[in-house]
Amino acid sequence: MDKIIASATSVKEKLKxxxxxxxxxxxxxxxxxxxxIHTLGEDSLVLLDQVQKINFGYIFNDLQLFKRVSESIRELxxxxxxxKYIDRNYVQKAYxxxxxxxxxxxxxxxxxxxxxxxxxHLDTQDLKIQRQMIEMIIKLCxxxxxxxxxxxxxxxIPFKCYQQLNPKDNDLLDNLASVLLQQCNGQGQANQNxxxxxLVLISGIIQHAYEGNTQGLHIxxxxxxxxxxxxxxxxxxNYMLDNYFKNSQDTIKIFQGLISHxxxxxxxxxxxxxxxMFYNIVKDYNDSSYLDILIEVYKEFILTKILENLQMISxxxxxxxxxxxxxxxxxxxxxxxxxxxxxxxxxxLTLTASLKFQSRDFITPRYQFLQIIRQNYHSLNQIEExxxxxxxxxxxxxxxxxxxxxxxxxxxxxxxxxxQSPINYSLQxxxxxxxxxxxNLTNTCFMNSILQSLYMTESFRKLVLQMKFPNSILxxxxxxxxxxxxxxLFTQLTYQNQxxxxxxxxxxSLRQPYRNTNxxxxxxxxxxxxxxxxxxxxxxxxxxxxxGNLFFGYQxxxxxxxxxxxxxPNYGQKEKFLGIDLHFNKLNDINIISMIKKAYEEEQxxxxxxxxxxxxxxxxxxxxxxxxxxxxxxxLHRFTYDQNSQTMTKILDKVPFQFQIxxxxxxxxxxxxxxxxxxxxxxxxxxxxxxxxxGHYICxxxxxxxxxxxxxxxDTMISTFQYNSKQLDEELIVEEAPYLLFYQNQSGxxxxxxx
Numbered sequence: 001m002d003k004i005i006a007s008a009t010s011v012k013e014k015l016k017x018x019x020x021x022x023x024x025x026x027x028x029x030x031x032x033x034x035x036x037i038h039t040l041g042e043d044s045l046v047l048l049d050q051v052q053k054i055n056f057g058y059i060f061n062d063l064q065l066f067k068r069v070s071e072s073i074r075e076l077x078x079x080x081x082x083x084k085y086i087d088r089n090y091v092q093k094a095y096x097x098x099x100x101x102x103x104x105x106x107x108x109x110x111x112x113x114x115x116x117x118x119x120x121h122l123d124t125q126d127l128k129i130q131r132q133m134i135e136m137i138i139k140l141c142x143x144x145x146x147x148x149x150x151x152x153x154x155x156x157i158p159f160k161c162y163q164q165l166n167p168k169d170n171d172l173l174d175n176l177a178s179v180l181l182q183q184c185n186g187q188g189q190a191n192q193n194x195x196x197x198x199l200v201l202i203s204g205i206i207q208h209a210y211e212g213n214t215q216g217l218h219i220x221x222x223x224x225x226x227x228x229x230x231x232x233x234x235x236x237x238n239y240m241l242d243n244y245f246k247n248s249q250d251t252i253k254i255f256q257g258l259i260s261h262x263x264x265x266x267x268x269x270x271x272x273x274x275x276x277m278f279y280n281i282v283k284d285y286n287d288s289s290y291l292d293i294l295i296e297v298y299k300e301f302i303l304t305k306i307l308e309n310l311q312m313i314s315x316x317x318x319x320x321x322x323x324x325x326x327x328x329x330x331x332x333x334x335x336x337x338x339x340x341x342x343x344x345x346x347x348x349l350t351l352t353a354s355l356k357f358q359s360r361d362f363i364t365p366r367y368q369f370l371q372i373i374r375q376n377y378h379s380l381n382q383i384e385e386x387x388x389x390x391x392x393x394x395x396x397x398x399x400x401x402x403x404x405x406x407x408x409x410x411x412x413x414x415x416x417x418x419x420q421s422p423i424n425y426s427l428q429x430x431x432x433x434x435x436x437x438x439x440n441l442t443n444t445c446f447m448n449s450i451l452q453s454l455y456m457t458e459s460f461r462k463l464v465l466q467m468k469f470p471n472s473i474l475x476x477x478x479x480x481x482x483x484x485x486x487x488x489l490f491t492q493l494t495y496q497n498q499x500x501x502x503x504x505x506x507x508x509s510l511r512q513p514y515r516n517t518n519x520x521x522x523x524x525x526x527x528x529x530x531x532x533x534x535x536x537x538x539x540x541x542x543x544x545x546x547x548g549n550l551f552f553g554y555q556x557x558x559x560x561x562x563x564x565x566x567x568x569p570n571y572g573q574k575e576k577f578l579g580i581d582l583h584f585n586k587l588n589d590i591n592i593i594s595m596i597k598k599a600y601e602e603e604q605x606x607x608x609x610x611x612x613x614x615x616x617x618x619x620x621x622x623x624x625x626x627x628x629x630x631x632x633x634x635x636l637h638r639f640t641y642d643q644n645s646q647t648m649t650k651i652l653d654k655v656p657f658q659f660q661i662x663x664x665x666x667x668x669x670x671x672x673x674x675x676x677x678x679x680x681x682x683x684x685x686x687x688x689x690x691x692x693x694x695g696h697y698i699c700x701x702x703x704x705x706x707x708x709x710x711x712x713x714x715d716t717m718i719s720t721f722q723y724n725s726k727q728l729d730e731e732l733i734v735e736e737a738p739y740l741l742f743y744q745n746q747s748g749x750x751x752x753x754x755x
Contacts, residue, residue, distance in 0.1 A: 049084075142183045158216070196492070240274070317404070436493060436498065449698060450685070464487050571624075592634070592658040676745060681743055682701060684699075
């Protein structure tokens with residue numbers, strides 16, 4: 001039957017053939033027809049819709065048949081068609097579970113290919129086109145379709161750019177917001193990534209405010225209680241400050257976005273909470289940079305956009321509270337900005353006082369507001385218009401009701417302020433229990449182990465977190481540069497203390513084959529390519545120098561011909577290199593120092609000498625070290641080609657851990673500086689498995705201030721161990737052999753060789 005359908009040249013002919021014969025088909029033929037339809041691209045959607053209308057094959061009456069049919073689904077749009085008819089047929093929950101399972105498979109496939117935005121129609125701003133996909137998420141998530149970190153983040157996109165929503169669209173986004181909140185709250189299934197999802201949600205709200213996507217923003221905001229909103233902002237304070245509220249320009253833009261559609265209680269609450277954060281940092285850390293932000297917000301936002309809304313009925317106390325926080329706070333610093341804006345306040349209150357229907361409960365808070373201001377700004381008594389409006393509100397108020405108390409507000413008086421980078425507060429040594437893992441995106445343990453090793457490289461982590469990028473990098477854009485993707489990931493790893501993060505966005509920025517492959521890759525090759533691309537990814541020479549000193553060493557080749565009458569070394573060009581390759585030798589003495597020495601021994605080769613112009617085997621070649629980086633990694637080459645089996649086999653010989661290396665032992669004749677010659681082991685990557693084609697990578701790392709606390713980063717799983725060097729050697733099984741070792745110079749400087 002599927003051959004008959006395939007031979008039909010148009011959708012209409014295919015449908016006609018189906019209608020004429022579907023009642024006499026057996027299950028195998030019905031299954032074949034559906035599988036063929038799934039291959040037809042856009043035509044499949046029309047056909048699927050039509051065959052479901054005639055209940056072709058009665059697939060909703062046979063769960064096993066439906067499972068076999070659904071295995072061949074190729075598009076999420078096809079899932080949407082089935083969902084539409086599942087609702088109409090009132091079938092069992094098992095059918096929804098099956099569609100959820102198939103959706104997960106497709107989403108994973110499209111994530112790996114990098115076309116998930118297109119497949120979910122999220123690359124357009126047309127809500128009509130996105131509607132079916134949103135409805136699919138609403139029906140399946142979180143019970144039948146699990147959210148992964150990217151899917152959760154992607155589903156914030158529909159809330160963007162819809163300034164004028166009709167009631168139907170509004171209801172759709174309201175339902176989607178409810179589903180996202182269910183995921184955050186762990187309803188429907190256990191959510192081990194709850195902290196991450198809440199962080200993504202609150203970040204999405206702030207990002208929408210920054211971009212002016214206001215109506216969708218308020219749909220999300222209304223779903224979160226103020227108590228939890230406060231907890232989220234405070235819990236992720238450093239993340240918010242470092243990424244969104246890092247200067248007055250961005251802060252004002254976000255605050256304006258929060259109220260541009262409508263002034264709601266949640267928006268005022270966020271503005272007050274963030275402002276209080278600024279004040280606390282100035283008070284606790286004597287940081288003048290945040291006082292500068294407060295002053296600019298006060299002048300350019302509070303005294304314009306907020307002061308003119310005193311007539312609002314529903315949010316009177318919230319607006320008055322925010323105004324008093326700033327106006328009383330600034331009274332000890334500079335009274336002029338408020339006095340220049342006094343007419344805005346008087347005009348708003350004059351309009352309010354003239355309305356006959358206003359009750360005393362409306363008038364009294366405003367009178368108390370004026371009372372508090374008058375006590376701090378004595379010059380107001382000389383302004384006739386202020387005195388007039390003050391008297392009007394006093395006569396209409398009911399003073400027994402205390403809505404606002406002066407004791408809640410204080411002037412800002414700071415001493416010994418200094419300007420310092422806000423990032424200082426986020427780079428303190430973390431407790432080992434606060435680290436989080438990385439999602440495995442199908443055989444990406446090689447990438448995850450390197451990323452965690454680099455994150456645990458304290459000097460590199462600080463460098464990345466202190467980089468400045470525009471706010472737009474926090475959006476999901478596959479074209480974002482590696483540096484900005486890395487900063488975003490490191491920022492999440494820093495401020496998220498539960499669950500796991502996803503390196504998907506960073507993976508999409510990598511070179512091939514890492515960008516799209518699902519195959520296991522060699523961790524040593526990857527770290528070389530990744531750091532080389534980061535080095536080449538910046539045109540700033542000063543920054544290149546910093547990265548170079550951090551990870552890249554310098555060496556030159558020396559060739560010496562003993563066939564010449566007067567043997568003289570021939571020096572090659574200075575070249576930068578990444579890491580030292582350590583190879584196993586046949587001797588029993590296997591240790592790191594001897595392997596380093598072996599890497600820089602002279603090697604006898606047959607070569608035509610440029611001086612004596614003779615081909616001879618009396619030529620010796622070696623590499624001369626000129627400089628070692630401050631962060632040095634060394635690769636233990638455990639894989640070797642076996643001629644008999646014609647495969648890469650793994651050398652399982654144990655190399656004793658050396659927690660500290662003094663390079664004066666490896667190069668006793670180099671007269672190395674004793675302060676710069678000592679390197680400490682702080683991380684290593686192990687490979688579990690017996691060959692290079694399979695297995696699993698895990699990163700072990702420690703903070704240098706806690707030498708016996710080791711953290712194992714095994715994708716999403718984090719474990720902590722208390723091991724000294726002897727215990728660490730004993731605990732690692734033979735197959736769990738160290739493969740990549742990370743050392744850091746004790747002085748924090750590169751090691752210079754005086755040759």
